[in-house]
Amino acid sequence: MHDAETPAGTTGAPAAPGPLDTAELRRLDAHWRAANYLAVGQIYLMANPLLEAPLRPEHIKPRLLGHWGTSPGLNLVHTHLNRVIKARDLDALCVWGPGHGGPAVVANSWLDGTYSETYPDVSRDAAGMARLFRQFSFPGGIPSHVAPETPGSIHEGGELGYSLTHAYGAAFDNPELLVACVVGDGEAETGPLAASWHATKFLDPVHDGAVLPLLHLNGYKIANPTVLARIPQDELDALLRGYGHDPIHVTGDDPATVHQELAAAMDHALDRIAAIQHRARNEGVTERPRWPMIVLRTPKGWTGPHEVDGQPVEGTWRSHQVPLPGVRDDAGHLRQLEEWLRSYRPDELFDAEGRPRPEVLACVPEGSRRLGASPHANGGLLVRDLPLPPLERYAVEVDKRGTVLHEPTRVLGGLLQAVMDATAERRDFRVVGPDETASNRLEALYDATGKAWQAQTLDTDEHLAHDGRVMEVLSEHLCQGWLEGYLLTGRHGLFSSYEAFAHIVDSMVNQHIKWLRTARRIPWRRPLASLNYLLTSHVWRQDHNGFSHQDPGFVDHILNKSPEVVRVYLPPDANTLLSVADHALRSRDYVNVIVAGKQPGFDWLTLDEARTHCARGAGAWQWAGTEDGSGDPDVVLACAGDVPTQETLAAAALLRRHLPELAVRVVNVVDMARLLPSGEHPHGMPDPEYDALFTRDKPVIFAYHGYPWLIHRLCYRRAGHRNLHVRGYKEEGTTTTPFDMVVRNDLDRFRLVMDVVDRVPGLGVRAVALRQEMADARTRHHAWIREHGTDLPEVADWTWAG
Incomplete structure (x- = not known):
């Protein structure tokens, strides 16, 4: 923690070498300090937000909840994203991966004005700041994680490991969008995140946007060091390059130096992205590019207390949650908290009415360019109805029940092909699955589009295409995350999977259901296209795979969840599958699970009968x-x-x-x-x-x-x-x-x-x-x-x- 004699910022210090002149460096640092102040205030304060009086115990929340450790790093990234978005007039979105960054993202949304526009009672002044502080992790308030309540968010901060796959899902078919993604070094240890680095092999620089990963290495998880922060830099570099990335390293604990290095890194990364897209879009370059990424190393709990009760805190795991836990009862802790808050020099950052001073807001973009106001983070504003064809074109004739056999999913494949054809220009429909599209009898899709692929191709390969909108990768986590990111930013899709292995994404769908349930209660969140599962190759027809592939329990898992969100359908034949799929693809804000066989099955109902039966449900x-x-x-x-x-x-x-x-x-x-x-x-x-x-x-x-x-x-x-x-x-x-x-x-x-x-x-x-x-x-x-x-x-x- 920096005391009043050792300022937390760089005001008055000479600018370190880099792209920022002294004035711009001062403005960026002011914004960063303001965001840090607001993050600390949310964790601790329920009154006296501008420290107009000495802190007293009654100003402190009775229950201290929230997470400080990652917040200064997220605030730093947000500040610098503001700079490049404004300077380059970028259409941008950010996915905040670290699980406990709620105070930072909320603070920045309040600073850029989107929070007050969304919640007018939390105004951008002293009264609104007091409400902002009090509501955080408080009964009747907002969660400690980035959540649906947070403007600009598409990712629940508690679902560690899924940030990067969500980011790529948002970028697909969004050619003008930059998706920044902060990856925490704790979540970087998870399997889904490890697989997500491979998403560059599926990102088309012509039709898709760009993803800029920022791997934030602050060294610790809740109580342990993180793997990627403790391996040598050359080993980390080799790992990331092996994944196909071009890492740019920013390291330090001196604010002036880090500001300059991060500004230079972002400029270099964005120049590289622009060059990659230009070559692909204007010069016809088809080789898979090596996309840039940033590795940012800063101390955990940076600018917070150095020590508490004789124990090191800043730069250690002890800064993860609440560095000063006994503030209400311990006069020493209370004094440290006040010194910590005043070290950001709030009088320089906010005027007498509690409004951010112009210098603090100088780097903030305007209108929908603000990260908190991106329409891509409220995808219901952008979603359009799917052009679904009449089912009569694909229905099977039923002259005599139970005598003719069809493969229901093959029949459905014709419908999906038509949808894929009808969305060829608008590009807002994708089908994902773990290497099973043809196995699940949906290969008619390949008559409309290929399989997305940017890596090497051989003469023996089939249906691979740079611009394909069928996505296959043998990672259910990636399929789920891609589709969630795609839906949350206003598009449509379907996840086709073997029934037994849908369980792999149990935790992910949990979080998506919770997101939808919460979003339904937030008036400004607009309805999204539903997350649709087709579970086939099911338990009763695993003729060659056997016991390991026999598990129908995903339905049980789903029906445990929020009733207003989940739907489960078991169509008995081809025409009922068509009717159910038509309904699911038109629906909004649901998770629809459809279980249907791919093996030949009897036809029982005509299309009209199927429609009536499905509408009745039973x-x-x-x-x-x-x-x-x-x-x-x-x-x-x-x-x-x-x-x-x-x-x-x-x-x-x-x-x-x-x-x-x-x-x-x-x-x-x-x-x-x-x-x-x-x-x-x-x-x-x-x-x-x-x-x-x-x-x-x-x-x-x-x-x-x-x-x-x-x-x-x-x-x-x-x-x-x-x-x-x-x-x-x-x-x-x-x-x-x-x-x-x-x-x-x-x-x-x-x-x-x-x-x-x-x-x-x-x-x-x-x-x-x-x-x-x-x-x-x-x-x-x-x-x-x-x-x-x-x-x-x-x-x-x-x-x-x-």
Whole structure:
């Protein structure tokens, strides 16, 4: 900490060599000091914001929350970004990666005026400064991280490891945008961040914007040193160059020197970016460029207390959170805090009314050029409706149910190709996935666009293109982050993945859902295009991958989250998949999870029927059951998912043949949230509607795509829950035949018929022969597949004959 005799800034000192003259250096330093002062004030103060009186304990918040350590470095970067944006009239966005930089980004937003424009009660004067300080990490206030409440943000500061992939997602198809990204050295240790350096191999300098990474090495995480800060510089340089970057190093703890070096580094980096884009756009250069980046080394907690209670703080892990924790109770700490705040010389930075002085704001851009006002950080301002074609062009004909097979995702691929074609000029739609687009039967997309690729190509490669808008990389984290950044800046997309490996992005989608939920409650945040997942290659059809690829639990994870945001759909055939996809691609502010098979499956519904069924979300298929409408059925066969639907209909056909007097109702569920009560989810069914569909007292045999206990959890409040019996996946898997998978998990048609016999009152005695026949069929199945390696002919050749 610098005391009054050792100023924190450079005022009055000669300018160090560099691009800044003495006046500009003084102005930049004034802005940096003001931002630092505001960051400290947010952590500590609830009154006396301008230190018009000596600090007293009652001026201090009773609970000290927040993080100082990274804030001075972020303030430094923000100050210098202001300079180059203003000087070069740049359209810019910044992603603030360090997890605990909330005080800094909020401080800079208040200084550039965007905070007060967004929240008029937090005015840019003494009264507004007092509100700014008090609200930070305070009940009813704002979070300690950069969050949706923060103007100019698209990245939740708590989600370490995802900043750089978000930055690249924002840059794709934004050719005039510069996306700066501050990468903390703690988050740089994460797997997602390590993979993110490879995003340069996918960034097209013609059609995309530029990303300027700033790796901020302040040396420490919460309690430990950071890896990249402790390895030799030549080793770090080799690592970053190996990733394909051209690092520029800025190191020091003298403000004047660091200001000059950082200004020179930013000028050099931006000149390099401009040259790369010019050569690609005007001279036709196609070689992958080596993009510049900045490595900034400054002390953690820079300009804060040097020591506290005899322990070093500045430049150590102890500055990470609240360097002076006992301010209310310890007079020495209180005195140090006042000295620390006064070391920034606030009287030079703010006038008597608490307004920033002109010198402080001299480097700040105007209007939408301010980082806090970038429309790209409020993507709903920019998003346009997707030009979706009529579904009739892609729907399959259904002349006779359950007799013709189609691959649902291949049918969907035609629709996605049309969307890709229709957005060829506006370039605001992308499909991402981990090396699985063709595997998931979506290769029709390649008739509209190639796969984004900037690295080496060989004659044997297919569909690679510098300007491609299908993005494949074997990192679910990158796919997720790219798509999130793309959506948050006002575009559309779809994430196609094998079902089992969607879990890799559990944490990322958590944060995105939290972002959407919070943003919905912020009036100035405009609705975004939804995050859409297509999960295929699912649990029931892993014929060659086996047990390792069998996990349907992503749905469980999603349905734990905010009900106003999450939607889960299990379309049973090609036309219902088209209808669900059309709805999802049109929707706003949701996370839509669609689970659909890529293997051939039966067509059950015409397009008109599919639309009606999907709009309803769940309904009885009268053509599949045997009830005559005179009263409740004897049993309900319910299903959700394509394979469970097929097994349910096969069971219904067996019951029709063997027990024609039994009144069977078949219910199919497309929208899983329909099972919830209406008070728990916007799509939930009111109790009377649920009771009418499933009955209050009749057995319900539910064949479900995933883990069976999810259905119980969704339905446990219903009157008929005690009659609900669910079959689903129970971790029995291997490389085997399709039907053997359902037999192993007791989801097969024979088991479902046995369940009906067991659960319909009085049926067990008179249908004992049928039950035995079904059990014998399962035994025959086991013997058959071990001899022939294929499913029973009666299963493999089955069609619906109802």
